Amino acid sequence: MKIKNVCILGAGTLGSRVALQAALSGYKVRIYDINPTALENSKKTMAKIIDQLAKGTGLEESAGMNAIDGIVFTDNATNAVMDADLINESVLEDIQVKNQVWEMFGQIAPEKTIFTTNTSFLLPSMFAEISGRPAKFCALHFHDVFYSKVVDIMPHPGTDPDLVPLLEEFGRSLEQVPVTVKKENHGYIFNSMLMAFIGAAGKLLTKEIASIEDIDKSWMVNFHMPMGPFGILDSIGLDTAWHVTKSQPDAASQKFAALLKTYIEAGKLGEKSGEGFYKYPKPEYRNSGFIS
Amino acid sequence: MKIKNVCILGAGTLGSRVALQAALSGYKVRIYDINPTALENSKKTMAKIIDQLAKGTGLEESAGMNAIDGIVFTDNATNAVMDADLINESVLEDIQVKNQVWEMFGQIAPEKTIFTTNTSFLLPSMFAEISGRPAKFCALHFHDVFYSKVVDIMPHPGTDPDLVPLLEEFGRSLEQVPVTVKKENHGYIFNSMLMAFIGAAGKLLTKEIASIEDIDKSWMVNFHMPMGPFGILDSIGLDTAWHVTKSQPDAASQKFAALLKTYIEAGKLGEKSGEGFYKYPKPEYRNSGFIS
Known part of the structure; x- marks a missing residue:
């Protein structure tokens, strides 16, 4: 399958950064948060990053602002996940919150959607079952996207092995260096x-x-x-x-x-x-x- | 006291580097090794380093070669330690070898000489007593002198505390960043x-x-x-x-x-x-x- 539509859950620091890089890399991006203020702040954060990138890397400011304009910011879960090929979740690092989120999105996401979590210290096997699609569930963990360009791909024992190369390719398309964590490990590699x-x-x-x-x-x-x-x-x-x-x-x-x-x-x-x-x-x- | 004359014991990789930097920094340097071949190789190693520094840092090659020409390479211990203000020892990382060396130099070094060891994993208290002057004995540990410019100053419990600032100043004069290891620790800080x-x-x-x-x-x-x-x-x-x-x-x-x-x-x-x-x-x- 070809990933085109990306849905980011959680408009905090990391979610905003992943969403922005995905938009810059040409994906159609929707970012979801239950808190409308978080969504407003996310958009401001992205504009600041574009400003820094324009100064530091020579990115064209207009191209960057166009990327932001193309992102859908929404507090409507159904709208957020509409036609998503891949979800990357960066909600609060709390197992109960993550369980609630994955239970809900497991029910409303299209059948094709790949589920990935950006958890820092928890393990994908902790939410894979409740999502209802453990084989399509994997950790896809970004560091800070723009400075430390590493993405960890960490399957749990039930992840479909074919998902790993697909996520490596997706990571590369976001200008990250993909590394594979062969067994679940708190704290990945770095x-x-x-x-x-x-x-x-x-x-x-x-x-x-x-x-x-x-x-x-x-x-x-x-x-x-x-x-x-x-x-x-x-x-x-x-x-x-x-x-x-x-x-x-x-x-x-x-x-x-x-x-x-x-x-x-x-x-x-x-x-x-x-x-x-x-x-x-x-x-x-x-x-x-x-x-x- | 003012350090002017430096005696390096052991003409291996690290000893050669410390000797060369000391000569470049204006000290009178004598380097001692029991093995004449080691002394010949040391001189060649120094010439290679000068060549690299000339290419990399813009050091004048002639100034570098003059510094080497000013170094006395000797297998005569009495000659090596003549008028030395400070010894820095980089002989084999073997406690028996270091004990022999410090016992001998404790007997033949001038009374004024400060004793320092470059040991990597041993502790200064292991040789301080046999040197006959524990109060003037301290670890002064270089990393590689030209790339990792840190020098560890690690006193043992019997070291005269006034020695520490003096060695910090000496380290700075060799273009190193001095750091103090307040208590003996295998492996210093880094x-x-x-x-x-x-x-x-x-x-x-x-x-x-x-x-x-x-x-x-x-x-x-x-x-x-x-x-x-x-x-x-x-x-x-x-x-x-x-x-x-x-x-x-x-x-x-x-x-x-x-x-x-x-x-x-x-x-x-x-x-x-x-x-x-x-x-x-x-x-x-x-x-x-x-x-x-």
Whole structure:
């Protein structure tokens, strides 16, 4: 089959980005959210991204705005899924919410529709059955679409194997690098590695082996990267990082989770709250003198 | 005190690089090795580095060659340490060899000489006492000097605290970013994080969650880096990685160490042997089509 019509469920940050890239890549896109304000904000977010892309990559602003104009923003589920070849779901990372959404769309989606979820830490097998079409159900997980252009394709044990190459091709058509997660794994591929090195950084800090700044410098200078683990944590959000860290049973993770909690209780959630391990909008690690 | 005369012990890869950078930074440098052939090779290695720096960074070739001409290459220990303000030791990563070297230089070095070790995975407290001057003994660990410009300063419990700022300043004068390891830690700062994410990559592979290529792609594309964990392992050397991995007690590390051993037994040690996880000199991950 040929994918032409794409339906995005959830008009948050990631849903908006996937919808926009799909429209830019020539797909007919409908984006659904129960909250009309979320849909309005989504359209504004997309316009900002087009503005940045026009400055950064030379994308023509008019082509970008035309892509947005072609997207249908709707809070009507039946309208959203009309004629959809593929759904990509980015609703709240809550198993009950996802179950409700998939139960409903399993009933109203056309028979041809492929179901994909963008879940970050849950597994496709958790919603595949309730959707009513487990063989057509697969995780299709984008990172941030425009900077980190990876898409994880993670089938559950009941996924039709033919779906994988089709989704790889779809990922490539959205200018992403597709990678296949052969068995269900919390955190796919990259997040497993990310959380491992961030956990090691947390251990260096809680064991008082090195300072936040020196840990970040070591990473940045060795790998020629613009930020280190604590800068990355600030961009992920300390609340999100705390949820993941506290779910690890080992003593070092528990100790780091306890430290993260002190930041969260002080209102320091990272870049989004203006302060985390560093202060924003001008964190110390972006000063030219930091690495010297 | 002001450091002017630097003595490098061991004319291997790292010793040669530190000696060359010290000479380029204006220090009087003597480099010692018991093996005259190692000293000849060291001089050749330095000339190659100058050639690369001249092409890559615009260093004047004549200035670089003058720096090499100013270095004293010697297999005479007394001559090597004559008037040295600081020793940086990069001999074989073997505790008995390091003990012998430090016992000898503790006896023949001038009283003023600061003792520093470049050990990768051992700890300064293991040789501090035998050197006869534990208060003047500290780890000063370079990464590769010219690409990863980090230097770790790691005192042991008996190190004079005044030594730390002096070594930070010395590190900066060699164009390195100094970071302080406040307590002795195997692997300093960066290697702790490196081994953690490489261990996570190994676990993804041994659990058959993803392929070598897809794991590397995830890392490279998300972090905009030129290689992923398996490319990095090839450049570290699979034998070195095996030594570190097998020393970790957890089941996942043991399983990955066993996999690394199958490569080593097949003669696949990484880039240096022509093959590891990839084949060299043209590994797949350097093809422009790899990330697509």
